Amino acid sequence: MRVDQNRAAGEEPAFRVLGPLEVRVAESSRLSPGRQEIVLTMLVLEANRVVATNRLIDAIWDGAPPATARAQVQICVSALRNVLRGSGWADALVTRASGYLLQVPEEQVDAKLFARMTADADVLAAQGKLTAAAALLRRAIALWRGPALDGIHSRLVRARAAQLDESLLQAKETSFDLAIRLGDHRTAIGGVAALLAEHPLRERLRGQYMLALYRSGRRAEALEVYRVGRELMIEELGMEPGAELRELEAAMLSDADQLLPPRPAAVPVQARSSDDHRTPRAPHQLPADIADFTGHAELVATLRRVLLDREAPRAANVVVLAGKPGVGKSALAAHVAHRVCEHDFPDGQLYCELGGTGPSPVSPSDVLGRFLRALGVLVEGIPDSLGERAALFRHLISDRRLLVVLDDAASESQVAHLLPGNSRCAVLVTSRVRLTGLAGGRVFEVDVLEPAQAVQLLVRVIGQERVAAERAAAEALVRLVDRLPLALRIVSARLAARPTLTLSWMLERLSDEKRRLDELSHGELVVRASVALTYDSLDPQARRLLRLLSALRCATFPAWVAGVLLDVGVDRGSALLEHLVDMQMIEIAPAGAGSAPRYRFHGLLWLFARERSEVEDDGAHHAVARVVARWLELARTAHTTLYGRDGSTVLHSGVERPELPADLVRQVKEDPLAWLEFERDCLCGAVDMAADSGLDEHAWDLAVTLVALFEARLYHDDWERTHERALEAVRAAGHERGEAALLCSLGSMHLSGRRLALARELLHPALATFTRLGDAHGTAIARRNLALVDQMRGEDDSALRGYEQASREFAAVGDVVGQAHVWVQIVALELESGDIARAEQHLLHALALCPPEGSKRVENQLRFRLSELLVRQARYQHAAELLRGLLDTVRSSRDLMGQVRVLERLGAVHAVLGDRAAAAQVLREALDLAGQAAAAIPVDGIQRELEAVLGERAEREAAPPVVGAARLTVDSLVLDTLTSGR
Known part of the structure; x- marks a missing residue:
């Protein structure tokens, strides 16, 4: 980098990134x-915005x-303040809670001034002031001194530099226009x-070059420029201009007359003069069909049927293809148009790219x-x-009979004036917005390709032999880009251009999430640019x-998170979510009947x-904290409902408890x-969000609260x-209580798997x-769990x-549910x-301890223990x-574990009562459910009981069925403890 010390103040911006980095300092x-x-x-690029410390570290x-x-990073910032101090900029570098901020007037940053x-x-150009616009653009372009940030070696900086370089190209193209x-x-x-020599695949530049040559009387050269460009695009990209x-x-x-330079003043005429007998040719403006078009066979058939429907006598058939960026709407529209135009629309086809996703959509x-x-x-007649x-x-x-x-x-307003007024015509529209407001229009969603279709697209571009040789890699590539047609075309074009590259190599390149979007570009095919x-x-x-939604760590999410992330009302958050759905940036996830909508990326x-x-x-940190706090409070509400009161059987942190909407609490x-x-x-x-954001108290509290679910569902x-994950967060923050709570809960998990040595290793330090x-x-809680060991x-x-x-x-802390758990054991x-009398006395005591508002799960444990008491008393x-x-x-x-244990004991009781058919039925069901469990459930006892019932063994190896049922107590401790292990 060069520090420029010779410019007079005010002559140029003090901070210059449009070229090698330059700063005017002492x-x-x-x-x-x-x-x-x-x-x-990084600070200059984000001038007047806080740059997070983590972002600087990544850069x-x-x-x-x-x-x-x-x-x-702190040392670097301190050194930068010293560098800037001599020119009065030291105070511009401000420390914030999450990072650093460079506060400078925008005109002092050349990139901001250029924008x-x-x-x-x-x-100015839109106002018709072309000369002034051209002069201003020349001044803007003159701010550049070379490639943006030349010589700075950082992945993040290079990505921003590429954006700046692209803005220069666009400005130069506009200047030529x-x-x-x-x-x-x-x-x-x-x-x-x-x-154009530097960027031969930019079609806008090629068109400008052709038009400039043509208007200069060099028609043959202009056509040669087109021919060369077409051959280059076919060779490099496998596609027509x-x-x-x-x-x-x-x-x-x-x-054509429209290629002539604009005339100073047009003579208004309504149409051709009467003595002009030339018959205009039918327009055929469709872009070329894609030779390797793949997929959507049913949708293509449906679209053809709708476009050719003659049942509506008064209006044109209007079809809208809506879909997310890169899903292939334009390719599908061209394909369908070619399928219907040859015989059904003999008077031609009109076509226009409306630029709806660009900065300047074409006006109607x-x-x-x-x-x-x-x-x-x-x-002159227009x-x-x-x-x-x-x-x-x-x-x-x-x-x-014409196709448009x-x-x-x-938007609908851009299209409304372009619709024909008769039923002999048809209109095919593509948009990233669902244009449901077009009168008579039918909207069809274009989704990503099916897995087999996506693989077939690779086959058509790079050949069956290469795909067959690496079938697994091909299928993995398809999954990695989520079957998005644009991404698949980029991948296949890169592979087609380099026949020696393997699909496995491409798969490895795309496996890194941080550079996947960088890899998904080839020529002018760029996923990032399409989405942008x-x-x-x-x-x-x-x-x-x-x-902010991208911070969520879940496949689908409910609507309420939007308002919480933005710290706005539920209605405003939901409206913005629906807007993002309309703009195809997120989508509504499939849900059950009557369910509230959920969303996904x-x-x-x-x-x-x-x-x-x-x-x-x-x-973003504050937004994440808000949404994690809501999830925690909802989980605590669920736990309170299950156990009768909050704080019973589970430890909580001291994080502030937000208020929840009544309808959400009711759900x-x-x-x-x-x-x-x-x-x-x-x-x-x-939990992951909390751990990643340093919200250690939220992380451990939520993790241990969720054991109510983890234990019941195994x-x-x-x-x-x-x-x-929560342990990583609490240890990094040095929070001993959270660490002890997590160790105690993990000890309970090992107990449920009968890994007693591991459980004891965790429970002893937790108790200490x-x-x-x-x-x-x-x-x-820790002492109770050690007693269980x-x-x-x-x-x-x-x-x-x-x-x-x-x-x-x-009893000393008022946890009656915890007391009840202990008395169950x-x-x-x-x-x-064999002390049946004391067991009955203490069981009644445990039932009396249960709070009046009820804890169904504790009550279930006591009823299960009561069944054993009844068996012991021969009250079968x-x-x-x-x-x-x-x-x-x-x-x-x-409750999967609960069902297995209840069925096991019920089968034993049925066997004692002599109902061997009922015993066999419930024992088989217990075995089936045990096989469905994500964690191992011991089934030896169930199997032995079933074999005895079916008469497959001459006699029992141990005690009679009643005693066998009683001995289930130790093996069924997982049911009895449920969430008490935290």
């Missing part, structure tokens, strides 16, 4: 290359930072030719001007007003919502939104376990993964930490002492020892009735 200042350059560059170390990264000047030039419109085509030739370039060549071949008036010229109206042009258009095609194709429409067109057209609040759109979030957002309370199951993906993802993988911190509730090891005396002490500790020990019929009622309860709550 003569004694020195800026070190490397990290200081990168940090300053410097590209995803592999050292442990001292934050400290090194403002080019925007002002666009306004203005020059040609002003009649300076001869002087423009040299500049256009030089730029776009419609506009082909239309320009056709106009040059016929010396301009489109009608093009159509009228194509229909034979001289330039009316000035939009209404008159539309009326003349409808008049000229009133007796024709309008590609990339922005729609993104840039959104209003700022919708763009921010899209970026397409994978590549999520990557784009995440990328923009990393570049643009400085307040949770109706069926808390079902709600937890339904939102499982989002809840587990919220989601041991989720249990372990969420706790490990709780004791040292004076956390009586945590101490009670002793019980499962057969050390009943030690277990009883632990349970009794834990009961006193639970004490009863189990007493039953095992009563035990069977109790177990049948309990089975209905655990079935309705979809």
Whole structure:
């Protein structure tokens, strides 16, 4: 980098990135290359916006930072302040909570100044002030000194530099447009030719070069420029030039009047003079069909049928193809149009790219001007007003059978004046917006390709042999780009251009999420650019919502998160979500009948939104904190409903509890376990969000609260993964209580899998930490779990002492549910020892402890233990009735482990009562359910019981069925503890 010390103040911007990085500072200042350059560059690029420290770290170390990264960034910032101090800019570098901010006037940053000047030039051009617009553009372009940020080696910086370089190209193209419109085509030739040589695949430049040559009397050269460009595009991209370039060549071949330079003053005439007997040719403006078009066979057939429907006698058939960026709407429209135009629309086809996703959509008036010229109206005969042009258009095609194709429409208003007025015509519109407001229009959603169709697209472009040789890699590539046709065409074009490259190599290149969008570009086919067109057209609040939604870690999400992320009302958040759906940036996920709508990202759109979030957002941390807090409060509401009161059997952090909407609370309370199951993906993802954002208290609280679900549904993988993520967060923050709570909960998980040594390894340090911190509730839970380890090891005396002490500790903190859990286990020990009287006394005591507001899950545990007591008392019929009622309860709550254990005991009771058929039926059901469990459930006892019932063994190996049922107590401890292991 060069520090410029000789410019006078005010002569040029102080911070210059349009070329090598330059900053006007004091003569004694020195800026070190490397990290200081990168940090300053990032701050300048985001001038007047906070740049997160994590973003700076990523820019410097590209995803592999050292442990001292934050400290090194602080050192860089301090050094930068010293560099800037001599010129009065030291105070401009401000520290914020999440990062750093460079506060400078926009005119002091050349990139900001360039953007403002080019925007002002666009306004002048739209007002018809072409000379002023051209002069302003020349001044803007003169700010550049070479490739943006030349010499700065950082992935993030290079990505921003590429965007800046692209803006320069667009400005130069616009400048050439203005020059040609002003009649300076001869002087423009040299500049256009030089730029085209650097960027031979830019069709806009090629068209400008052709037009400048043609208007300079060099028609043959202009046509040769087209021929060379066409051959290049076919060789490099495997595709024909776009419609506009082909239309320009056709106009040059016929010396069309519209190619003449604009006349100073047009003579208004309505149409051709009466003595002009030339018959205008039928327009054939469709872009070329795609030779390797693949998929959508049913949709193509449906579209043909609708376009050719003659049942509507008064209006044209209007079909709208809507879909997300890159889904292939334009290709599908061209394919369908070619299928119907040959015989069904003999009077021709009109086609126009409306530029709806670009910064300057084509006006309906301009489109009608093009159509009228194509229909034979001289330039002088085209009316000035939009209404008159539309009326003349409808008049000229009133007796024709003509197809109109309008590609990339922005809105209904852009299309409404372009519709024919008779039923002999048809209109095919593509748009990223669902144009449901077009009278008589039918909207069809264009989705991504089916997996087999996506693989077939690869076959058609690169050949069957290459795909067959790496079939698995081909299918993985298809999944990686989410079957998006644009992405698949880019992948296949790159592979076709390099026959020696393997599909596995391409798969490896795309596997890195951080560079996937960078890899999905080839020539002018760029996924990022395609999505950016729609993104840039959104209003700022919708763009921010899209970026914030990318922070969610779940496949689908409910509508309420939008308002929470933006800190606005539910209605406003939902309206913005629907707008994003209309703009095809997110989609509504399939849901059950009557369910509230849920939303989801397409994978590549999520990557784009995440990328923009990393570049643009400085307040995402607060948004994430708000939404994680809501998920935590909802989970706590579910737990409270299940256990009768909050704080029972589970530890919580001290995070602030937000208020929840009444309708959302009502949904949770109706069926808390079902709600937890339904939102499982989002809840587990919220733990990840909290851990990644440094919200350690939220992370551990949510993780342990979710054990109510993990234990009931045997989601041991989720249990372990969420706790490990939360452990990372609490250990990084040095929060001992959260660490102890998580260790205690993981110990309970190991208990459920009978990994007693692992459980004890975690529970002892948890108990020690709780004791040292004076956390009586945590101490009670950890002690109770250690007693459970002793019980499962057969050390009943030690277990009883632990349970009794834990009961006193639970009583001291007012956790009656925790007390009830302990007495359930004490009863189990007493039953095992044969002390039936004491077991009955303590069981009644445990039932009395349950809170009046009810804890169904604790009540279920006690009823299960009561069934064992009844068996011990030889009251088999009563035990069977109790177990049948309990089975209905655990079935309705979809408690898998509970169903297996109740069925197992019920089968044993049926066997004692002599109903061997009923016993066999319920035992088989227990085995089937155990086989469905995600975690292993011991089934040896069930199998032995079933074999005995079926008479496959001569006699039992141990005790009679009643005793066998009683001995299920230790094996069924997972049911009995449920969420008590936290």
